Amino acid sequence: MPDSRNRIFVSVAVSKPDGDLGELPGVIRASERMAAWADAHDYIPLLINDNDFPEVTIELLRTEISKVIKEVTNRSALRRIVIFFAGHGASFGIDDQSWMLSNWDKRPTEAVKVSSLQRMLEYYGPEQVTIIGDACQEFSAKFIEVVGSPVLDKPAEERRDYELDRFFPVDAGSQAFMIKANGEEQAFCLFTEVMLDILEGDAPEKYFETIDGSRHVTSQTLAMYLKDNLATEAGKYGVIMNPRPRPGFYTDRIYYSLPKQDMPASSKPLRARGSSTDRIILPLDSVDYRSPFGRSVPRLALTERSDQAHAGELAEALKETHFTNERDYAAAAYDEVSDYFETGCGICFSGAEINKVHASRGSLSQEYLPPNWYRLELSNDHDPLLWADVVVEHGDGNSSSACIVQNFITAIHVFEQGRTNVLHRKLFASVKEGQDIISLLGRMHAGLLTENEIVDSAAFLRWGKHEVITVGVVASQFYDSIRDTESLRSIAAFYAKNNQPIPLDIVLFGGGRLFFRDGSLYANVPATPLREPRSEVERERNYTFSATKEVFEHPVAGRVPWMRQAWGAIETADCHESAKEWRALALRVLPHLGAGPFTLVKREGRDALLALAGIVTRREEDTGTMRAMD
Structure with a gap:
């Protein structure tokens, strides 16, 4: 049966880049879990990571993203495209950041230049674009050669404005954090997990907006949740993460809709599609603010593992740099x-x-x-x-x-x-x-x-x-x-x-x-x-x-x-x-x-x-x- 969906979710992760950057096994899990969420919420998921592919390159991204955009635009308007990336990132100035791909150290263009990608998408006709980057925005001499790429080729089309949402875990010059594996617990990306909680409806009532009689997570409430909760969750691990989300949608602002209370819940336990482990969702009463209708992606319990001393040192060092x-x-x-x-x-x-x-x-x-x-x-x-x-x-x-x-x-x-x-x-x-x-x-x-x-x-x-x-x-x-x-x-x-x-x-x-x-x-x-x-x-x-x-x-x-x-x-x-x-x-x-x-x-x-x-x-x-x- 032909796919009639008109929203695309591109989920990208690079866990083993060249250039002596540290391995990030948690980003694979992040990309898989985000793709699973997207598939369950009426997006066409496009999952690209260096677990499924030998390496993630600009050519690979260009080919696969162009293909899925064409599939949609050949039959309908492209309502929304979400670009998610988990991996290493760098910042070169005010809102000038790049995401490092597998061969970033071999070729200066093997990085996604976010601002250039945003401009290039104007030629592809989406009505809405969401950019989510679970990556550092590090100022570092090791990235001095990086030029970056807009990824897509410039088509023979007129540029068209779109609505833009942007969600990043940190500001320029700061680090995002992957929590390392501990015992049976696999490594995971903290920002992604906090974001998935609100995208699955696991949030207090104040983060839902009533539209046409139904309760929804919108651009604005998603941004509010990240601002209110990411720093707290990061503090449990002794790190500093202060997000700077920029909600810009003003027509269709919805990311998640809470089913009506009279809708029967499924009797079968949901399973995460595309995640690194096929885990059954925990019982509904095991975590505060659990959605009464279950999740498409299982929740991770974020618990305190460090004191606050290290977080304070990081904050002071960053403040002094600024x-x-x-x-x-x-x-x-x-x-x-x-x-x-x-x-x-x-x-x-x-x-x-x-x-x-x-x-x-x-x-x-x-x-x-x-x-x-x-x-x-x-x-x-x-x-x-x-x-x-x-x-x-x-x-x-x-x-x-x-x-x-x-x-x-x-x-x-x-x-x-x-x-x-x-x-x-x-x-x-x-x-x-x-x-x-x-x-x-x-x-x-x-x-x-x-x-x-x-x-x-x-x-x-x-x-x-x-x-x-x-x-x-x-x-x-x-x-x-x-x-x-x-x-x-x-x-x-x-x-x-x-x-x-x-x-x-x-x-x-x-x-x-x-x-x-x-x-x-x-x-x-x-x-x-x-x-x-x-x-x-x-x-x-x-x-x-x-x-x-x-x-x-x-x-x-x-x-x-x-x-x-x-x-x-x-x-x-x-x-x-x-x-x-x-x-x-x-x-x-x-x-x-x-x-x-x-x-x-x-x-x-x-x-x-x-x-x-x-x-x-x-x-x-x-x-x-x-x-x-x-």
């Missing part, structure tokens, strides 16, 4: 820079040694300026739409880039580890101006903001984007993470309205369509409708929810993405035929990206970066000689 990152960011932001160049724009460097500076257009000069300060003369110092990409060669052989915009001073601080911090200040602006914005940026990069503060901060940053132009790019990363394309387009439209070029990253994330002409990029930005504000902070700032007009072929600032996270949007960006050569140049740089929030490229990627920026250099024996070509 505050160190915040202090570093703020210190770099307050380095001395010029507030004026007679040419109307320029760039100032501080921190570690730099060697050469190349500009894609205009003329750079240092005459009568302090060391590492450069004025840039563009073709018309009265045109606020002009810009130039700058590529900087560092003392360690790596290169970074930044975009100089007319009427702004670009400030770059180079840290000893090679990463950079970039800010754009308006001409004549005091270093004291925008301190509140800089402080907020520091807290964002340090991972010190709560979920509600993130939405409010993005709204606040948009207010200051025309004075410190970098902040609009940072705000766009948050909107990208929740796939709020209307806010991305709204930001882009306000740059155009303010007679400023649109930073490239905003367009890449979904803020418009890119065109290429005469060595520069331009963007068409769709109009956005009036919407309801999502918080009191947004309500006080009507620019966050007011309608914007369509924008046609407006100049884009830069040919090089400003921040590392935007490189993951190259493959998924909406590009006109004229911009395809530009996309090809960008993809040649991608394998050579370095670490840090802003664009940094390793030594071997220097020439590819210069080509992308459109920079032609003349090598002369005098190493101090530099030519910037128009």
Whole structure:
């Protein structure tokens, strides 16, 4: 009988990745149990793990996911697709995480780049997408080579917005935990088990929402349950896990429906399909909040096995890391820079040694300026739409880039580890101006903001984007993470309205369509409708929810993405035929990206970066000689 289901649940686990990462036997069990739950709740389950397959690769995921999507879309609309992953993960910045596959250490693209996958799914037409990642979001030098992949190929389809739910066990820089086997008890993933409890209806009454007279677990109550219970359960094992769920469904919000009380319960004990052991469900009265109608996947009893001392040590260590990152960011932001160049724009460097500076257009000069300060003369110092990409060669052989915009001073601080911090200040602006914005940026990069503060901060940053132009790019990363394309387009439209070029990253994330002409990029930005504000902070700032007009072929600032996270949007960006050569140049740089929030490229990627920026250099024996070509 043909399968008529129109919801897909992809359950992936990698327990034995290469690269000296520890084995995680519990993730196999997690993927099997989630697939069993999905099959019992009217999803088409797709189970892929390295127990059933020799290895889990991008090619395998692409083939199997594309196949099941096609099976559904050939006969109906794809109502919902859930992507679940259990295994090792890494974070590279604000909401920029990747999941490690079997060969991640052999090939930099053998990892799932979550933000890129979210964007690529827009071309496949699902009405709803759920992303569940039972993985760490670790900051680690061992993942520095990882580029990641959007998994799916880009089809010849128009992108369509969808509703997005995201459920992760921890925030950037933190670890998720698998509980190791103990005696007869098998290893298991703590976040998965806490989530399965609520997905099976094993939860107090307050986590059910009444819709049309029936009781349901919804996006919002699922998020509430995770926030209320995961940290408590993790504490029983002496570890810290503070989830950051992001419920975004607003039409069909249901994950589990409690059968009506007059419905007879089955007399047969339920068994878990696809789990590592075919276990009969425990008696209904053995655990508090047990669903009176049984479970499709047996419950694990989570019990205390450790004291709280280790948890406290982990919390203090993570807190210190966050505050160190915040202090570093703020210190770099307050380095001395010029507030004026007679040419109307320029760039100032501080921190570690730099060697050469190349500009894609205009003329750079240092005459009568302090060391590492450069004025840039563009073709018309009265045109606020002009810009130039700058590529900087560092003392360690790596290169970074930044975009100089007319009427702004670009400030770059180079840290000893090679990463950079970039800010754009308006001409004549005091270093004291925008301190509140800089402080907020520091807290964002340090991972010190709560979920509600993130939405409010993005709204606040948009207010200051025309004075410190970098902040609009940072705000766009948050909107990208929740796939709020209307806010991305709204930001882009306000740059155009303010007679400023649109930073490239905003367009890449979904803020418009890119065109290429005469060595520069331009963007068409769709109009956005009036919407309801999502918080009191947004309500006080009507620019966050007011309608914007369509924008046609407006100049884009830069040919090089400003921040590392935007490189993951190259493959998924909406590009006109004229911009395809530009996309090809960008993809040649991608394998050579370095670490840090802003664009940094390793030594071997220097020439590819210069080509992308459109920079032609003349090598002369005098190493101090530099030519910037128009």
